[in-house]
Amino acid sequence: MQSEPQALNRPLLQSRSGKTKARDAQVINLGDRVFYVATRSLAFCVIVLALLLTADLIRGAWESIGTFGLKFLVGTTWDPVTRQFGTLPTIIGTVVKATIGLLLAVPISIGSAIFIAFYVPKSLRPIISYPIELLAGIPSIVFGLWGLFVMVPVIRIVQIWLKAHFGWFFLFNGPAVYGVGVLSGSVILAIMVIPIVTAISRDILLTVPRLQIEGMLALGATKWEAIWKVALPYARVGLVGAVILGLGRAIGETMAVTMVGGNSFDLIHSLFDPVHSMASQIASEFTEATYGLYVSSLIYVGLVLFGITICVSLLAQLLIWKLSKGKVAIFE
Amino acid sequence: MSAPNPALGLRYFRRKAIERLAVGGMLLCAGITIFFLVTILGYVLYRGATAIDWEFLTSLPLPPGETGGGIANALIGSALVVACAAMMAVPIGLGAAVFVNEFPSAGLGRFVRFLAEVMTGVPSIVVGLFAYALIVRPFGSFSGFSGSVAYAFIMIPIILISAHEAFRLVPDSLREASLALGISKWRTIMRVVLPVSSRALLTGVVLAVSRALGEAAPMLFTAFGNPYWSLNLGKPIATVPLLIYTYATAPYEDWHRKAWAASFILLVVVLITSVLTRAFLRGKSNE
Amino acid sequence: MMKVKLFILSTVIIALFAAGEQAFAGCPTKGVKELTGAGATFPYPLYSKMFAEYVKVCNVKVNYQSIGSGGGIRQLQELTVDFGASDGIMDDKQKAEAKHGTVLHIPTVAGAEAIVYNLPGIQRGQLKLTPDVLVDIYLKKIKTWNDARIKSLNPSLNLPGTDIAVVHRSDGSGTTFIFTNYLAKVSPEWKDKVGFATSVNWPGDVGGKGNEGVANSVQQIPGAIGYVELAYAKQNNMAWAQLKNRGGTFLEPSLESAALAADQPNLPDNMEVMITDSANPKAYPITGFTWLLVYENQKDEAKADAIAQLAWWMVHEGQQYALPLEYAPLKGPALKKAEALVKKIKANGKPILN
Numbered sequence: 001m002q003s004e005p006q007a008l009n010r011p012l013l014q015s016r017s018g019k020t021k022a023r024d025a026q027v028i029n030l031g032d033r034v035f036y037v038a039t040r041s042l043a044f045c046v047i048v049l050a051l052l053l054t055a056d057l058i059r060g061a062w063e064s065i066g067t068f069g070l071k072f073l074v075g076t077t078w079d080p081v082t083r084q085f086g087t088l089p090t091i092i093g094t095v096v097k098a099t100i101g102l103l104l105a106v107p108i109s110i111g112s113a114i115f116i117a118f119y120v121p122k123s124l125r126p127i128i129s130y131p132i133e134l135l136a137g138i139p140s141i142v143f144g145l146w147g148l149f150v151m152v153p154v155i156r157i158v159q160i161w162l163k164a165h166f167g168w169f170f171l172f173n174g175p176a177v178y179g180v181g182v183l184s185g186s187v188i189l190a191i192m193v194i195p196i197v198t199a200i201s202r203d204i205l206l207t208v209p210r211l212q213i214e215g216m217l218a219l220g221a222t223k224w225e226a227i228w229k230v231a232l233p234y235a236r237v238g239l240v241g242a243v244i245l246g247l248g249r250a251i252g253e254t255m256a257v258t259m260v261g262g263n264s265f266d267l268i269h270s271l272f273d274p275v276h277s278m279a280s281q282i283a284s285e286f287t288e289a290t291y292g293l294y295v296s297s298l299i300y301v302g303l304v305l306f307g308i309t310i311c312v313s314l315l316a317q318l319l320i321w322k323l324s325k326g327k328v329a330i331f332e
Numbered sequence: 333m334s335a336p337n338p339a340l341g342l343r344y345f346r347r348k349a350i351e352r353l354a355v356g357g358m359l360l361c362a363g364i365t366i367f368f369l370v371t372i373l374g375y376v377l378y379r380g381a382t383a384i385d386w387e388f389l390t391s392l393p394l395p396p397g398e399t400g401g402g403i404a405n406a407l408i409g410s411a412l413v414v415a416c417a418a419m420m421a422v423p424i425g426l427g428a429a430v431f432v433n434e435f436p437s438a439g440l441g442r443f444v445r446f447l448a449e450v451m452t453g454v455p456s457i458v459v460g461l462f463a464y465a466l467i468v469r470p471f472g473s474f475s476g477f478s479g480s481v482a483y484a485f486i487m488i489p490i491i492l493i494s495a496h497e498a499f500r501l502v503p504d505s506l507r508e509a510s511l512a513l514g515i516s517k518w519r520t521i522m523r524v525v526l527p528v529s530s531r532a533l534l535t536g537v538v539l540a541v542s543r544a545l546g547e548a549a550p551m552l553f554t555a556f557g558n559p560y561w562s563l564n565l566g567k568p569i570a571t572v573p574l575l576i577y578t579y580a581t582a583p584y585e586d587w588h589r590k591a592w593a594a595s596f597i598l599l600v601v602v603l604i605t606s607v608l609t610r611a612f613l614r615g616k617s618n619e
Numbered sequence: 620m621m622k623v624k625l626f627i628l629s630t631v632i633i634a635l636f637a638a639g640e641q642a643f644a645g646c647p648t649k650g651v652k653e654l655t656g657a658g659a660t661f662p663y664p665l666y667s668k669m670f671a672e673y674v675k676v677c678n679v680k681v682n683y684q685s686i687g688s689g690g691g692i693r694q695l696q697e698l699t700v701d702f703g704a705s706d707g708i709m710d711d712k713q714k715a716e717a718k719h720g721t722v723l724h725i726p727t728v729a730g731a732e733a734i735v736y737n738l739p740g741i742q743r744g745q746l747k748l749t750p751d752v753l754v755d756i757y758l759k760k761i762k763t764w765n766d767a768r769i770k771s772l773n774p775s776l777n778l779p780g781t782d783i784a785v786v787h788r789s790d791g792s793g794t795t796f797i798f799t800n801y802l803a804k805v806s807p808e809w810k811d812k813v814g815f816a817t818s819v820n821w822p823g824d825v826g827g828k829g830n831e832g833v834a835n836s837v838q839q840i841p842g843a844i845g846y847v848e849l850a851y852a853k854q855n856n857m858a859w860a861q862l863k864n865r866g867g868t869f870l871e872p873s874l875e876s877a878a879l880a881a882d883q884p885n886l887p888d889n890m891e892v893m894i895t896d897s898a899n900p901k902a903y904p905i906t907g908f909t910w911l912l913v914y915e916n917q918k919d920e921a922k923a924d925a926i927a928q929l930a931w932w933m934v935h936e937g938q939q940y941a942l943p944l945e946y947a948p949l950k951g952p953a954l955k956k957a958e959a960l961v962k963k964i965k966a967n968g969k970p971i972l973n
Contacts, residue, residue, distance in 0.1 A: 029516050031516055031518045031519070032516055032517045032518045034518075035517070035518035035521070036435060036518075038427065039427045039431035039434075040435070040440070042423060042424045042428045043428040043431040043432065043440065043441070043444045045424045045428070046424060046428045046444050046447060046448060046451075046488060046492065047443070047444060047447060049451075049488070050447040050450065050451055052466065053451075053454065053459075053462050053485075056461075056462050056465050056466075057458070057462075060461075078820060079819070080791075080816050080817075080818045080819065081813065081814030081815070081816050081819050081820065082814070082820075107361065108361045108364050108365060109361075109365075110361075111357055111360070111361025111362065112358070112362040112364075114358055115358040115359065115361060115362040116362065119355065119358060128362070128366070130603060130606055130607065131366075131369045131373070132365065133538055133539065133542065133602065133603075133606050134369070134373065134542075134599050134602055134603055134606075135368070135373075136539050136542055136543070137542025137543070137545060137546055137598065137599060137602035138372065138376070138546060138599065139546030139547070139548065139576055139595060139598060140456075140546060140547065141548055141576055141577050142372075142376060142546075142592075142595040143372070144828075145580055146372050146375050146376070148832070148835055149375075150371070153839060175784070175824075177784065177840055177841060178784065178825055178840055179839055179840065180827075180836065191368050191372075194365055194368070195365075199539060200497065200532070200535060200536070200539070203494075203531055203535050204497060204498075204501060204532065206531070207501040207529070207532065208501075209503065222347055222348065222350075222351040223351065223355075224350060224351040224354040224355065225347065225350075227354075228354075235501070237497075238497040238500060241493055241494075241496070241497040242494075242497070244449050244452070245452055245489075245490060245493055245494065247452075247453070248449070248451075248452025248453045248489070249452070251453040252452070252453045252455040252456065253455075254455050254456060254457055254549055255548065255549065255577075258789065258790075258828045259828050259832060262825055262826065263789030263825070263826030263827070264789075264824070264826055265820065266823075274824070274825050274826065276826075279455035280789075282455060282457055282458065283455065283457045283549055283790075284789050284790035284791065284818075284828065285790065285791045285818050286457060286689075286791075287552070287686055287687025287689050287690040287790075288687050288689035288690075288790065288792060288793075288818060289689050289818075290689050290707070290710065290713060290816070290817060291710070291712050291713065292712070302454075302455070302458045305453065305455065305458075306450070306453070306454065308453075309449075309450050309452075309453030309454070312453070313449040313450050316449065317446070394671065395664070395667040395670075395671040396664045396667070396668060396944060397668060397943060397944060468699065469699075472698070472699060473699055474699065552684075552686045552690070553686065553690070556682075556686075557682070557684040558682050559667065559670070559671075559682060560680050560682070568655065568682055578663070578685065580831070581660070581829045581830070581831055582663070582664055583830065583831070583848070583851040583853075583854040583855075583945075584664070585854065
C-alpha cells in the first residue's frame with residue numbers, strides 16, 4: 001500500500017522488480033525515519049566490523065603475501081625452519097572435511113527438523129528441542145575431548161573393517177589404525193553442525209502456514225507429500241540460510257577438529273589420512289610462531305580461509321537464486 | 333484396509349509406501365541426533381558429575397595438588413563478558429536484520445547479509461586476534477571488554493542470519509493488513525513482524541549466546557584470564573571455556589574432572605537461559 | 620657511655636641486618652600489589668602453585684596465563700605484561716623487537732621428556748633406544764618394530780612386526796623445541812633435513828594437539844611412539860623407553876636425572892643454553908629449562924622491585940614446590956647463575972637487589 005511521501009520529496013525506496021510489496025512501504029513519518037536511520041546505522045556497524053577484519057587480515061598477511069604471492073596457495077611444503085610456507089594441503093583438508101561433514105549433517109538435520117516440526121505433537125516438542133540447543137552450546141574443546149576418547153576408537157574400528165573389506169578402493173586405502181584423520185574430522189564437524197541447522201530449520205518449518213498444508217491434506221495428499229510439495233518449497237530459502245550457518249561452523253571450527261583431525265601437512269590420499277584444516281593450523285601454530293614471516297604466513301592462511309568463505313557464500317546465493325527459479329532476486 | 337477397494341490403484345500403495353519410507357527416514361534422522369545428544373551429554377555427566385558440589389560453584393580455583401577449589405570467578409566472569417557481548421550483538425544483529433528485510437533498498441541490505449555469512453566462517457582464534465589488534469593493543473592491556481568484542485563478532489552473524497530468515501518468512505499479508513489499518517511502518521515492524529517471528533529470533537539469540545559461552549580461543553588474547561575475583565571488565569577476567577581448556581590440557585586427573593564438571597555447568601547455564609527466555613516470551617505474548 | 624655506644628651500635632647493626640634481610644625476603648617493598656605474566660604452558664601448573672603461595676606470603680597477586688611461549692614473548696615485546704615465560708630461547712630478531720631493550724632469560728626449573736610407546740607386553744623401561752635409532756624412527760627410515768637395529772638393542776624382547784606410527788606435536792611448543800634440539804644435536808642428518816624449532820616439517824605420521832593429544836594418540840594406536848613431558852607420561856601410566864645418553868648409560872627419564880643435566884660445567888652467564896644431550900654422565904639426555912623473561916632495564920622502579928623480588932623468591936623459596944609437581948628444581952651452578960641474572964634487573968640504571 002503506497003501513500004504520498006509527506007516528509008520527503010522523493011520516493012525513498014522502491015522494489016527492484018518493479019512490483020510493489022508491503023516491505024517497500026514508504027517511510028512516511030518521523031518515527032519511520034528515525035527507525036530507518038537507526039537500523040541503517042546498525043547495519044553499518046556490521047559492514048564496518050567486516051571491513052576492519054578484512055583490513056586487519058590483509059595488513060597482518062602483508063609480509064607473507066609479498067614473499068610468496070599466489071604460490072602460497074599451491075605450495076605443498078610448510079616448514080617453519082627453512083621458512084617455506086605453502087598451504088595447498090590444508091586448503092584441501094578444510095574443503096574435504098567441511099564438505100563431507102555437511103553431506104552427513106544436512107540430511108540428518110533437516111530430517112530431524114521435519115520430524116520435530118510435523119510429526120512430534122506440540123506438547124512433546126520442547127523435550128527434544130531443548131537438548132538439541134544444549135548440544136549447540138557444548139564448548140568445542142569438550143567436543144574435541146569426547147571425540148578423542150569416545151568417537152575415535154569407534155571410527156578406528158570402522159576404518160579397520162573398511163580397509164580389510166574394501167581396501168582396494170582408494171578412499172579406504174590408508175592408515176586405518178590411526179583413527180584420527182579426515183573421516184574423524186568430518187564426523188565431528190557433522191555432529192557439531194547438526195544442532196545449529198536442526199534448531200533453525202525447525203523454527204523455519206514451524207512458520208510454514210498450516211493452511212497450505214491442511215489444504216493439501218484435504219485434497220487427499222499423504223502427510224509426507226504435503227511436506228515435500230508444500231512445506232519444503234516454501235521454506236527452501238530459509239533452510240539454505242540455516243545450512244549456511246552450519247557451514248560457517250564447519251569451515252571455522254578449530255578446537256574439536258584439531259584434536260581428532262590428525263594434523264599433518266601432507267596431501268591426503270584417502271579418508272584415513274591425517275591432515276590439518278586451515279583453522280586448526282592457525283590455532284595450533286599461532287601461539288608459538290616465533291618470527292614475523294611465520295606469523296604473517298599464518299594470517300595469510302586466515303585470509304585465504306576468508307576468501308574461500310566468500311566464494312562459498314557467493315555460491316550459496318547462486319543456489320538460492322536457482323532454487324527459487326529466478327523469482328527471488330539475488331541477495332534478497 | 334481389509335478388502336481391497338477397487339477405487340484404489342497401485343499408485344495409492346506406492347504413495348503409501350513412500351510415506352512410510354519417509355517417516356522411517358525422519359525417525360532415523362531424529363534418532364541419530366538424539367543418539368549423539370545422549371552419548372555426549374551422558375559422557376560429560378559421567379566424567380564430571382563427581383566433581384560438582386557447592387564448593388565447586390562458589391570458590392576460587394586452587395593450584396594443582398590441592399583438592400577442592402572451584403570455578404566461581406570464571407562463572408561470574410563468563411556471565412559478565414557474554415552479557416556485555418550480547419548487549420552489543422543483539423541490537424546490532426536484530427537491527428541490521430530488520431534493516432535488511434524491512435527496508436530492501438538497492439544494494440546495502442544484501443551486502444550486509446552477504447558480509448554476515450562470510451563472518452560466520454571466521455575461525456574463533458582469528459576473531460580473538462582481531463579483537464586484540466582493535467582493543468588490547470591500543471589500550472595496552474588485556475580486558476574483559478575486548479573479550480566481549482570478540483564474542484560479539486561471533487554472535488552478530490548468527491543473530492543476523494537467523495533473524496533475517498525469520499523475518500523473511502513473516503507473510504506480507506500481515507504487513508499489508510497492518511498498513512491498511514493506518515499503522516505506520518515502524519509500528520508495524522515492532523508490533524507485528526517482531527512478535528510473529530519472536531520464537532525464531534529467540535532461537536538465534538540462544539544459539540549465539542551458547543556459542544559464545546563455549547568459545548575459548550578468542551579469550552587467549554583478549555580477556556586473558558585471572559585466578560582471582562574480578563568484576564572489572566577493564567582488566568583481565570576469568571572465563572569458563574578458557575578454564576576448561578587449561579584444566580583439560582594439564583596432566584592432573586583432578587583438573588580433568590573439574591574440566592568435565594565445568595562443561596556440565598556450562599550446559600546447565602545454556603539450558604536455563606533457553607528455558608527462561610522462552611518462558612518470558614510466552615508470558616509476554618499472552619498479553 | 621661505652622654501654623650506650625655498644626647498644627646503639629648493635630641496634631644499628633641489627634637494623635641494617637634486618638633491612639638487608641628485608642631486601643632479600645622476596646616481597647615487593649614499593650607498594651606494587653599486582654603483576655601480570657604470560658607464556659609457556661609447561662611450567663603453568665608449577666607457577667600457579669607458586670603464585671598461590673606467594674600471595675599468602677607477600678599479598679601480591681600474580682596473574683599468569685599460559686598462552687604459549689611465542690605468545691609470552693610477543694606480549695613482553697609489546698609491553699602488555701610485566702614478565703614473560705618461555706621454554707625456548709629468543710632469537711636475535713625477537714630480541715631486536717623487544718620494545719624495552721635487553722631481555723634476561725632467568726631459568727626457574729627444568730623438565731624431562733619421555734619417549735613413550737604402545738607395544739603390548741613391553742612394560743615401562745624395558746625398551747632400550749639409542750639416539751641414532753630414535754632419529755631414524757622419526758625420519759621414517761626405520762619402519763617396523765622388528766627392525767634389526769631395534770632388535771639388536773633389545774635381544775630379549777619380543778618385538779612385533781607392526782608398523783611404527785610416529786606421533787609428534789601438531790601445535791608449536793617448547794616440548795617440540797627441546798626434542799628437536801636434541802635430535803639435531805645427535806644427528807647432523809636431522810639438523811640438515813628438519814632442524815629444530817617450536818614447530819617443524821615432520822617427515823611423517825600423526826600430529827597430536829598438546830601433550831595430552833600425543834599421549835592419547837600413543838595410547839590408542841598400536842605400535843605408536845611419541846614424546847611427552849614426564850608428568851603426562853606418569854599421569855597416564857605410559858610405558859617409556861630407556862635412552863642412551865652421551866656418557867653411554869641407558870637411562871629412564873626422571874626428575875633426578877633431569878636436574879643433573881643442568882649440572883654441567885661451562886654454563887653461560889646469560890643461561891641461554893639448551894641442556895639437551897648433557898655432558899653430565901648421569902644426566903637424562905632430553906631435558907630443558909624453562910625461563911622467566913624479564914627486561915633488564917625497567918622503566919618503573921616500583922614494578923622493577925616487584926619483579927626482581929618475585930624472581931628471587933621463585934628461584935629460592937618457590938623451588939620447594941617443584942618436585943611434588945614433577946619439575947626438576949635448580950641446583951648448584953644453575954642456581955648461582957640464575958641468582959646473578961636476577962641481580963642484574965635494574966630500574967633507571969640502578970640495580971634493585973645487591
